[in-house]
Amino acid sequence: MIRCVCLVIERDDQLLLVQARNREKYYFPGGKIDPGEYHVQALQREIQEELQITISETDLEYMTTIIGDAYPQPNTLTELNVFKPKGDVEWTTLNPAQEITDIQWINVAERDRIAPAVLKWIDYSKGIEYVESAPSGVTLIPYNAELYEAVESLELKDEDKQFTKTPTENIRLAQMDDERHPTLVFNAQQQCIGFFTLHEGAGVSPYSPTVSDSIFFRSFSIDVKHRGIGYAKSIIEVLDDYVRSCFPYIKYIYLTVNDDNIIAQKLYSECNYKHIGESLLEGRPVYNMVKRIQ
Numbered sequence: 001m002i003r004c005v006c007l008v009i010e011r012d013d014q015l016l017l018v019q020a021r022n023r024e025k026y027y028f029p030g031g032k033i034d035p036g037e038y039h040v041q042a043l044q045r046e047i048q049e050e051l052q053i054t055i056s057e058t059d060l061e062y063m064t065t066i067i068g069d070a071y072p073q074p075n076t077l078t079e080l081n082v083f084k085p086k087g088d089v090e091w092t093t094l095n096p097a098q099e100i101t102d103i104q105w106i107n108v109a110e111r112d113r114i115a116p117a118v119l120k121w122i123d124y125s126k127g128i129e130y131v132e133s134a135p136s137g138v139t140l141i142p143y144n145a146e147l148y149e150a151v152e153s154l155e156l157k158d159e160d161k162q163f164t165k166t167p168t169e170n171i172r173l174a175q176m177d178d179e180r181h182p183t184l185v186f187n188a189q190q191q192c193i194g195f196f197t198l199h200e201g202a203g204v205s206p207y208s209p210t211v212s213d214s215i216f217f218r219s220f221s222i223d224v225k226h227r228g229i230g231y232a233k234s235i236i237e238v239l240d241d242y243v244r245s246c247f248p249y250i251k252y253i254y255l256t257v258n259d260d261n262i263i264a265q266k267l268y269s270e271c272n273y274k275h276i277g278e279s280l281l282e283g284r285p286v287y288n289m290v291k292r293i294q
Contacts, residue, residue: 001067001076001077001078001079001237002032002070002073002076002077002078002079003032003033003078003079003081003137003238004030004031004032004033004078004079004080004081005030005031005033005039005040005042005043005046005080005081005083005137005188006027006028006029006030006031006043006080006081006082006083007028007029007030007043007047007055007060007083007084007085008028008063008082008083008084008121009029009084009085009091010084011105013107013108013109014105014106014107014108015028015105015106015108015114015118015122016029016091016103016104016105017029017103017104017105017106017114017118018050018051018096018100018102018103019100019101019102019103019104020099020100020101021099021101023071023072025071025072025113025114025115026102026104026106026113026114026115026118027071027114027115027117027118028080028082028118028121029046029047029050029051030043030046030047030050031046031049031050032046033081033137033139035140035241035242035244035245035246036139036140036141036142036242036245036246037139038139038141038186038190039062039081039083039137039139039186039188039190040057040060040083040190043055043060043083044057044060049097049099050096050097050099050100051094051095051096051097051100051103052094052095052096052097053089053094055085055087055089056087058086058087059085059086059087060083060084060085060086061083061084061085061086062081062082062083062136062188062189063082063083063084064082064121064124064136065079065080065081065082065135065136065137065188066079066080066082066117066120066121066124067079067080067120068080068116068117068118068119068120068121069116069117069120070116070117071115071116071117078117079137080117080120080121081136081137081188082121083188108122135187135229135230135231135234136187136188136189137187137188137234138185138186138187138193138194138231138234138235138238139185139186139187140183140184140185140235140238140239140242141183141184141185141186142181142182142183142184142246143171143174143181143182143183143184147184147192148171150184150186150192151167151168151171151182151184151192151195152168153192153223154167154192154193154194154195154221154223155223155224155225156221156223156224157224164218164219164220164221165219166221167182167195167219167221170182170195170197170219174197179199179200179201179202179203180197180198180199180200180203181197181198181199181200181246182195182196182197183195183196183197183198183242185222185231185235187226187231191226192223193222193223193225193226193231194220194221194222194223194226194231194235195219195220195221196217196218196219196220196221196235197217197218197219198215198216198217198218198243198247199215199216199218200214200215200216200247203215203216203218204216204254206279207254207256207276207279207288207290208252208254208290210251210252212249213249213250213251213252214250214251214252214253214254215243215247215250215252215253215254216253216254216255217239217253217254217255218255218256220232220235220255222235232264232267233267233270233271236267236268236271237271239253240253240291240293243293244293244294250293250294251292251293251294252290252291252292252293253273253290253291253293254288254289254290255268255273255288255289255290256279256281256286256287256288256289257286257287257289258284258285258286258287259278259285259286259287265287265289268289271291272291273289273290273291274289274290274291275287275288275289276288276289276290
């Protein structure tokens with residue numbers, strides 16, 4: 001899946017859409033989210049590159065996230081994190097970059113001119129029943145001291161704390177162990193909604209025969225206010241790209257899941273993790289799973 005941000009600029013029944021070189025259909029201004037980049041940062045960068053204008057973070061408002069067919073890539077989905085401008089911009093005097101061959105106000109009824117994911121958003125915005133929004137796209141950010149307040153804001157269930165170390169405990173351990181890499185999860189509204197640790201060396205050695213190219217995914221938790229809406233799967237789906245970007249030498253991601261947690265086992269299986277055996281983790285039986293990412 002291609003993870004993108006876009007800017008919706010509306011005028012009555014028209015949308016301001018752009019066309020790039022060698023592409024027939026028009027689409028929203030915006031583009032791909034780079035690993036470790038907040039959604040708003042990605043959108044600001046893309047708008048600057050495409051339309052050559054600067055929009056402040058406070059002038060961008062998150063709307064929704066839509067999953068649709070990518071364009072022009074065949075048999076590929078795109079996650080479209082949709083924002084709208086809040087400030088006043090003179091859209092009629094834009095001077096787009098060379099990569100943009102055309103920019104037009106296009107009526108939403110001209111569907112044959114519009115890219116598939118944009119059509120999906122149009123249908124969603126008009127309330128067509130079969131179109132559903134997805135949970136906000138997520139961004140994975142390596143922990144640093146400036147993010148400690150965000151970590152403290154995470155609210156976990158009491159049972160979570162019985163079976164896994166809390167985010168603040170993980171951070172304290174990482175301060176004494178450079179093989180531990182605490183990571184925060186932010187949604188498109190820049191709310192911290194989750195946490196996990198990636199553990200190299202001694203952390204992954206009980207599970208992998210090749211420690212130098214393996215990493216252990218542990219202490220995964222999601223804030224109670226954001227559970228049950230699909231964030232867990234979104235996080236697992238973007239984990240591969242994050243690991244490739246931050247740890248280019250890693251080929252395998254290992255994890256464990258409680259042997260009675262059928263829902264989690266199914267989730268990881270759907271994301272192509274393979275069951276490789278059982279073990280004990282902190283005194284409880286767990287399934288060991290692995291995924292090769294390169």
